[in-house]
Amino acid sequence: MPGVYLSFPFCGQKCTYCNFGSGVFPQSLSEEYLAALKHEIAAFGWNWTPDTLFLGGGTPSLMEPDVIEDLLDAVPGKPWREATLEAAPGSFDAAKVQAWIRGGVNRVSLGAQSFVTAELRRTGRRHTAQTVEADCALLRDRGITNFNLDLIAGLPGQTPASFQESLDEIARLDPPHVSVYMLEVDEDSRLGLEILNHGSRYGAGDVPGDDAIVEMYETAVDRLAALGMHRYEISNFAKPGFESEHNLKYWRLEPYAGFGADAHSLDGGVRWRNVESPSEYVKRWREGRSPAEDRTEACFAEEKFFVGLRLSEGVRATDTERDFYREPIARFIEQGLLEDGGGVLRLTRRGVLLSNEVFEEFVNP
Ligand code: SF4
Numbered sequence: 213m214p215g216v217y218l219s220f221p222f223c224g225q226k227c228t229y230c231n232f233g234s235g236v237f238p239q240s241l242s243e244e245y246l247a248a249l250k251h252e253i254a255a256f257g258w259n260w261t262p263d264t265l266f267l268g269g270g271t272p273s274l275m276e277p278d279v280i281e282d283l284l285d286a287v288p289g290k291p292w293r294e295a296t297l298e299a300a301p302g303s304f305d306a307a308k309v310q311a312w313i314r315g316g317v318n319r320v321s322l323g324a325q326s327f328v329t330a331e332l333r334r335t336g337r338r339h340t341a342q343t344v345e346a347d348c349a350l351l352r353d354r355g356i357t358n359f360n361l362d363l364i365a366g367l368p369g370q371t372p373a374s375f376q377e378s379l380d381e382i383a384r385l386d387p388p389h390v391s392v393y394m395l396e397v398d399e400d401s402r403l404g405l406e407i408l409n410h411g412s413r414y415g416a417g418d419v420p421g422d423d424a425i426v427e428m429y430e431t432a433v434d435r436l437a438a439l440g441m442h443r444y445e446i447s448n449f450a451k452p453g454f455e456s457e458h459n460l461k462y463w464r465l466e467p468y469a470g471f472g473a474d475a476h477s478l479d480g481g482v483r484w485r486n487v488e489s490p491s492e493y494v495k496r497w498r499e500g501r502s503p504a505e506d507r508t509e510a511c512f513a514e515e516k517f518f519v520g521l522r523l524s525e526g527v528r529a530t531d532t533e534r535d536f537y538r539e540p541i542a543r544f545i546e547q548g549l550l551e552d553g554g555g556v557l558r559l560t561r562r563g564v565l566l567s568n569e570v571f572e573e574f575v576n577p
Pocket of ligand 1: 222223224225226227230231232234235269270271300323
């Protein structure tokens with residue numbers, strides 16, 4: 213069954229590394245935004261019932277308990293097999309968790325990012341390791357045992373040794389799922405832009421080099437494996453049975469519908485995305501216009517490889533596809549970046565580190 217993504221792009225602060233369209237906006241905009249969001253959900257031609265839902269952002273955990281329940285009630289299919297809510301550490305209490313559960317939430321993704329206070333402060337994050345520990349205890353106490361902790365490798369001032377400290381905390385908290393993202397440097401975040409401009413604000417001068425970031429990532433792969441969390445996607449690690457069913461749909465090119473600002477959708481071979489800015493999203497709703505733009509035909513032949521190879525399960529290639537990609541497949545196998553077994557192509561451990569190079573070839577063979 214398809215999945216549903218709901219976007220709530222409102223945050224308590226704008227993190228320096230964040231390259232999403234989310235941020236701090238007036239309360240009045242968030243109220244109008246929720247009305248527009250519910251309208252978009254109600255107006256959707258529901259000829260299927262979702263079995264997974266992801267409420268992301270932004271920081272949906274900032275929503276008041278009754279508001280979140282009301283929003284989730286607008287989506288058909290409750291109880292969903294998996295319904296994830298993204299939360300910022302320190303932004304929720306027992307009453308909110310109870311409301312999430314009543315609303316159908318059974319999985320929480322917590323943006324820990326780091327357990328080292330100095331690293332967190334430089335990004336604009338206000339929580340501490342103790343905040344995350346208390347949040348995990350609260351979730352478990354209320355019965356949400358399926359939760360994820362996010363980590364970032366490459367923060368200003370971070371070193372392989374300080375990254376180990378964060379991994380030590382992960383080992384202590386023993387979550388069933390961890391995501392490890394390498395810092396993305398692009399002009400859509402304040403930190404990324406500063407790095408590209410060779411500036412020093414936001415700790416841009418203290419961002420670790422590529423080798424150190426790779427070392428952190430490789431350490432995480434080994435450490436998490438030792439904790440029973442296998443890598444099932446380049447950035448995602450889970451104990452058996454705790455892989456994110458919703459996110460797997462993106463990588464397996466299964467259909468999903470996104471609602472809200474900057475939400476993406478894939479259905480019937482067509483991809484589209486909504487306008488990025490929450491104020492433009494609200495404006496379109498007021499004017500009675502669709503928030504969708506950028507409709508394109510999905511190119512499954514290419515996407516099967518450059519999206520599917522992100523998964524450790526790999527991609528089962530047909531004879532025609534093997535023929536079409538014969539040269540790059542042979543070259544990457546020869547270079548030790550791809551392996552071919554039982555009809556399935558997978559990135560090797562080294563291939564994961566050079567994955568962008570591999571993906572590029574499948575987009576422009
Ligand atoms: S990183 Fe998360 S919490 Fe920070 S601004 Fe971006 S969406 Fe908001």
